[in-house]
Every structure is written in structure tokens, then in C-alpha cells.
Amino acid sequence: MSSIQVRPLREDLPFGARIGGVNEATLKDEAVRRQINQVFEERGVIVFEGVEPSGQMQLAISDVFGPLKEHPIKVVARVNSDTMPGVIQTSSADKSKATIVELDGKPLISWLPWHFDHCYNNELNRAGVLRAIHIAPEGGLTGFADGIQLYGAIDPELRRSIEGHNILYRFEPDSEIRFSKPKNLRILHSDPSDVHAIAKTLSRAVHPAVWTRKSGEKVLHVSPWMSVGIEGKEDAEGNQLLEAVCQQIWSKAQPYFHQWSPTDMLIWDNWRMIHCVSGCDPKYPRLMHRTTIRGDYGLGYFEKGGKGHAVLETTV
Numbered sequence: 134m135s136s137i138q139v140r141p142l143r144e145d146l147p148f149g150a151r152i153g154g155v156n157e158a159t160l161k162d163e164a165v166r167r168q169i170n171q172v173f174e175e176r177g178v179i180v181f182e183g184v185e186p187s188g189q190m191q192l193a194i195s196d197v198f199g200p201l202k203e204h205p206i207k208v209v210a211r212v213n214s215d216t217m218p219g220v221i222q223t224s225s226a227d228k229s230k231a232t233i234v235e236l237d238g239k240p241l242i243s244w245l246p247w248h249f250d251h252c253y254n255n256e257l258n259r260a261g262v263l264r265a266i267h268i269a270p271e272g273g274l275t276g277f278a279d280g281i282q283l284y285g286a287i288d289p290e291l292r293r294s295i296e297g298h299n300i301l302y303r304f305e306p307d308s309e310i311r312f313s314k315p316k317n318l319r320i321l322h323s324d325p326s327d328v329h330a331i332a333k334t335l336s337r338a339v340h341p342a343v344w345t346r347k348s349g350e351k352v353l354h355v356s357p358w359m360s361v362g363i364e365g366k367e368d369a370e371g372n373q374l375l376e377a378v379c380q381q382i383w384s385k386a387q388p389y390f391h392q393w394s395p396t397d398m399l400i401w402d403n404w405r406m407i408h409c410v411s412g413c414d415p416k417y418p419r420l421m422h423r424t425t426i427r428g429d430y431g432l433g434y435f436e437k438g439g440k441g442h443a444v445l446e447t448t449v
């Protein structure tokens with residue numbers, strides 16, 4: 134009998150699992166590691182509950198899924214590059230370096246629209262493992278939506294229209310969402326990072342709007358944030374189609390919003406899920422640690438044989 138306990142993330146969701154009983158000892162068992170990978174493949178998101186809240190444990194859990202993609206630049210704050218390589222932090226502590234938005238009249242820090250990580254890149258990392266260090270007393274939830282569920286949920290005519298198209302992406306600040314920008318979103322303070330200036334000089338990345346997993350399931354995998362158009366269809370009609378798809382991502386997703394506990398760690402499949410952050414009052418500190426699992430689904434490329442820039446593979 135397995136030493137870990139697996140149950141659904143929530144009974145009404147077609148994705149996600151919770152796993153209890155994970156510790157250093159259980160992670161040494163090859164059968165447990167295989168079981169966890171199988172759950173990940175089938176469910177797309179795993180919340181590990183009741184785990185030791187340490188960087189070492191975050192690395193030990195990450196190691197179950199594959200090697201880390203090291204973040205190669207100094208722009209991303211590393212937790213401790215000697216003892217914990219590959220663990221990066223996203224913090225709202227320094228407000229001068231953060232984007233602060235106002236949504237429906239409320240100021241929010243750490244707000245992020247729906248996206249998948251590294252969409253502006255040709256290579257798409259396999260997964261991210263998140264842990265909360267400072268948790269806002271309200272807000273600051275991380276949301277997840279399933280591309281398989283979305284593929285089935287969007288309007289059939291829209292699905293037929295978008296399937297077969299590729300989406301163009303460019304690294305842009307969260308304040309510059311072009312498609313399905315929420316009404317009543319206002320920018321109070323923009324992230325002054327020079328990353329955005331670098332991004333403007335680079336080729337755009339291209340990813341299919343829909344792709345098929347080894348399992349045969351189709352995934353609607355469109356990131357409203359950073360999408361700039363449809364390849365070969367950068368006209369009014371194409372923009373209208375992408376706008377409609379992005380709007381349906383917001384309206385037809387059956388999302389899960391994770392309320393963090395210090396003893397949670399969470400992994401998501403970056404080839405299947407999209408995620409967002411609900412944001413919190415700027416007066417609350419919010420600090421997350423993340424590792425990035427290396428990998429690629431092999432379907433992304435840069436326009437005109439262009440190249441990316443390691444500086445962009447930062448926090449999203």
C-alpha cells in the first residue's frame with residue numbers, strides 16, 4: 134500500500150489532486166515517485182499538503198519531476214545560490230519595483246492575468262513548483278485553469294475558428310494586457326524593469342492555440358497576457374478572433390484559486406494549465422518561492438529564426 138494519500142483537489146473539478154504524506158523518506162521510494170508523476174500527468178496540478186516548509190523540501194519535491202531550469206540571470210532574486218540553486222523569489226516588499234494596479238476600484242499588488250509561463254520563449258518549461266513564505270491575510274490567491282476543460286468549454290464555432298492557428302507572444306508587463314483586458318483595470322504604478330526594453334528588440338515567440346497531448350486530449354493553450362496577435366492574421370478579423378478566445382478563457386474556465394498555507398507546495402503542468410494571481414492590498418507583504426522544472430513540448434519557435442534572451446526568463 135502506498136505511503137502517500139491522493140485525493141481530488143476539489144470534487145467538482147476535472148483537474149487537480151491533493152497529496153498528503155510526502156516527506157524525505159516517502160520521496161526515496163521509486164514507486165511513490167512514479168505514482169506522483171502519474172497523478173501529475175493525469176491531473177495537471179498537485180497540492181502537496183502538510184509538507185516540511187523548507188527550501189530543501191521544495192527542491193526534493195521538484196526533483197521528483199525532473200531537472201531544474203536554472204534561471205540564468207541576476208535580475209531574478211535567488212534565495213541562496215549556494216545552498217538552493219534554482220529557487221527564485223517573487224516579492225511584493227519593494228513597491229518601487231512592483232506593478233500596482235487598480236481593479237474595480239481596489240489597489241492590488243502581485244496581480245497577474247491568466248497566462249502560461251515562458252510563452253514569450255520558444256522553449257516551454259515543464260512545470261513550476263510554488264511555496265508561500267509570506268501569505269497575505271486576504272487575497273494573493275494563485276488561480277489555475279485547465280486547457281483541456283477550456284477546449285471543451287468554449288463556444289464550438291470559436292473552437293473551430295481558432296484551432297490550427299498559432300499565437301504570437303512578446304514579453305510585456307502585466308499592465309499592458311492587449312486582449313481581454315479587464316474592464317476597470319487601471320495602472321497605478323508600473324514595474325520600471327529594463328527587461329521590457331530588451332523584450333521590444335527581440336523576435337516574437339509562436340505557439341499553437343491548440344495542441345494534442347500524448348494522451349490524445351486537446352488543450353486550448355492561449356495566454357491572454359503577452360499575446361499580441363495570430364500568426365499570419367494580424368488584422369482586424371484576427372484580432373477580433375483572439376479577443377473572443379481570450380474573453381472566453383476568463384468566462385468559461387472552471388478555475389481553482391489556491392489559498393496558501395505555509396506547509397503547502399504546489400506544482401502545475403505549464404503545457405496544460407494557465408494560471409493567474411488575484412493580487413492583494415499593497416500594504417500586505419507577499420513572498421513566494423518558485424522552482425522551474427526544465428522541459429519542452431517542442432511546438433514553440435521564434436519568428437524569422439530569431440532568438441530569445443535569457444534575461445526574459447524571469448518570474449513569469
Ligand SMILES: [Fe+2]
Binds near residue numbers: 248250408448449
Ligand atoms: Fe506565472
